[in-house]
Amino acid sequence: MSTNSDDDRNRPVDTDRRRAIEAEGLELTYADGTEAVSGVSLAVPEGEFFGFLGPNGAGKTTTIKVLATLLAPTAGSVHVNGFDVEGEAQKIRESIGYMAQETSVINEMTARENLRFACDAYGVPSADRGDRIEELLDLVDLAAVADKQAQDFSGGMKKRLDAAMALVHRPPLVFLDEPTTGLDPKARNRLWDYFEEINDRGTTIFLTTQYLEEADHLCDRLSVILDGEIVADGSPETLKREVGGEILDVELDDGTEARERAAEIVRSDGLFGDDPIVELTDDGISITSREARKRGPDLLVALRDAEITVTGFNVRSPTLDDVFLAITGEHVDADASSDEERVETAADPSTAADGGNP
Amino acid sequence: MSTDTVDDRDVVRTSNTFLRDIWTNFMRWNINAIRNPFVVVSSLVQPIIFLVLFTQIFGNVVTGTLPGGISYESYLVPAIAVQIALIVASSSGIGLVDDIESGVFQKTLVTPMNRVAIFLGKTLSELIRIVIQVVIILVLGVILGADVATGLPGALAIIGIAILFALWFLAFSNVIALITRDQESTIIAANMVQLPLLFVSSAFLPVSSMPGWVQTVATYNPITYGVDAARALMLDADVMEVLDITAFGGIWNTLVPSLAVLIVLDVILGAIAVYMINRASSASVQ
Structure with missing residues (x-):
């Protein structure tokens, strides 16, 4: 694995658009022998709104967990923001935002305290904290309830707070794992606006979804995963023509x-x-x-x-x-x-x- | 994309320091405790009830049987301090399971925070609760007529013993939490061992007054060593009955073996907990 050509291929390509994500032959087999992902290769350029599509159990969440350093791949080479998931996990954690499938906010804390905790966890400079928190509260429409405890929030409000927590450090790359599952259409549309806005600002977004309407609405490009393998790839328009x-x-x-x-x-x-x-x-x-x-x-x-x-x-x-x-x-x-x-x-x-x- | 947007997105980080990460998590769990006053208060209620009821009901009977005219209040307060440590420590695993179930555990693992600091901050917050509650019990005990024979330094040392005692049970609670990954099982497992262990130890009555088999159990019961150490400081006497050690003189005949047992337990269970926590948070295992 140490020949020059391999090394070159594994490095992020320094063309006009650098790669936010580059995975070659990503495999993940769980300890019990279940092969969740079998040889996925992905390249997501910076600034892209990328959709990862598949039915339940296809390997979407496992793939996203590998990219977010929560799981180590069994085989393959995976780089995120130019860093190796196995040797440079810490650098990846500093440079990504991750919104898990299940909403996770600290219920005992207020919205503002949750965001402050996230700022502390990501080492946001203290001079920027106040402004950053107010800006995000506005962006996700929670300014009016900023000092209410998250346990009193509706599902949609919690999701929005969760999304804001993933963005306090202005990561260049954000992972959204089925961010709108279980939301009513109104709450979903609000989150969509919000994701489009951060993508417009240049943030690369890696989104998994079961909702094709969501992928069609948001994504520049899609990969479809089935049984741990990518079976189709292209823009929503290209795929529809196929x-x-x-x-x-x-x-x-x-x-x-x-x-x-x-x-x-x-x-x-x-x-x-x-x-x-x-x-x-x-x-x-x-x-x-x-x-x-x-x-x-x-x-x-x-x-x-x-x-x-x-x-x-x-x-x-x-x-x-x-x-x-x-x-x-x-x-x-x-x-x-x-x-x-x-x-x-x-x-x-x-x-x-x-x-x-x- | 223009270079402007790239610059705009560049993250200016104050590098997370280990101490800062500990502080972040320490404050998080403190807020958690403050927002759940019911949990905090109820963890004090049982020990206070024990303290008041036992001294009122058994006081007259037991005081006569205690050597050297010691009051039952003085005899009991160190045991209640250890009970406090036990109760608060047992809730540690519940907080962890809660975090795992709610996804907050995973959320903290994708941040750049140091993993050891995440747990140290949480543990520190629990230890602070133990300190505050032990102080409350000591003050209440003194009001009820207990006497700390070794004075203020002894009282501080009792707090130290409570912390030392809490650590092994805190680790145990987290191990149970990581094995079961279920709140109810963790609560049941912790409660199941708590009360019976307290009764078959030197906590409430002199071990010599108990039947032979209970004496045997008490000898191998860690609670005996926590209580004996705290009690030796409270009464300024060698109170250990389960081991007959005379090498160190006076109260050290109790303190040295007790501390040795507690430290060994802390190290063993601490190591198991650290191993399991590492496994739970390492990327290679789900």
Whole structure:
């Protein structure tokens, strides 16, 4: 491992944009033999808003913990802000902010005391402390409750305080591990604004998320991780183009049997060329194809001939969820809820397709 | 990106010093204690109840059996001081588990703070609580009629003994916390050993008045040595019954073996705790 070429490759590249994160063949196997990350390579240039996407258990948090020096990699070379995670962990800790998945603030302390503790922990010069704390309280909208104990805060307020604590030392690189999981949309939007603002100031952000909408909204570039390996990489736009076409959502009136018959018609009739991707959805079927727009009407006719009642349809551009489906064969944020449950909730108007009847 | 923004982002750090990190954590846990007055007060309630009840109920009976006309108040106060140390030390692990469960433990580990300083600051805050509470008990004891035969230096030495005694149990509490990683188990484990151990020691009654098997248990019970050391200072006498040592003369016949036992215990359990804490905070193990 000590040849010159290896050394050169492992050093941060001094081009016009330096690398905030550079990982080569990162592997992590836990003591019990579980291989959480198997050979992840990443390069995140300074100033980028980078998204790390994957379902639960894919290895996102393990990777972020290695980058934040909480776990030592089993194999691979990992540099953060130009420092080696194994030999220079202390220097990395000084130069990163880390917001863990589970909100962690000191409940007994007020918001201001929490921030002061973080300032002390990161050695923020005492002359800067006061201003820095006020500025962050303003930024995360907690100035009005600065002297209230954190235990009385709502989940969203705690998250915002947690985020502020990760930024007291103005780190050039911030890790956000699923920062908005469990928040209501309003609180989530506020955090998004806040993350965009610090990114605009030049801070590199490494974000993991299960929400594709979040990645689409915030990130310059994404990597998708599945079972400990990176399976796709690119800007949200590039990834969406890779889906290969548009999506035709067809909403059907009848149950599972009708959906399966409809899917069979799509596959056997060759309406959509060679290999359309057909998926059974909550309330119908979904077809991904370059021919989606052109062939849509033909499909409707075919379905009517087969006496399948169509209650709505819609042609749309792919979302990141479609990207994810195409790459991994599963929805990124599909949790434990089974198909049965999804069918039941399909009666809810908010889940109906765009073209559906009210 | 312009160089301006890069300069703007450059972090000006006062390098964290070891002492500064200790102070940061010390103050954090002090605030914690102040904001939980119920916990602080309730850890004083049981010892005060013991002190008042035992002296009132057993005082008349026991005082007659104690050698040299010692009052039961004077006899009991050192034991209550040790009990205080025991109670506060047992809560140490609870604070650690709380931190692990809430994620604050991990949060402090990603900061550049020195890991040893993180724990020293916390321990120091707990020791300060012990000092304050032991002082309260000593004052209360004197008000109830106890007498510190060795005077102020002896009283200070009793505080020292309480700290020395607290350390091994504090380490034990943290070890239990790191093994169970669960608040309730830590509380139960600490409470389970506390009270029975107090009773089968020299704390409340002379060991010689107890049945043979209790005397055997008391001989191997660390609490006996903490209580005996504090009591020797309180009464200015060689009070140790479990070991018959005469080599040092007077109160040193109690102090030397007691201190030896406590120091050995502190070192052994301290080493185990440091090892486990290191493992818990080191990057290579989850």
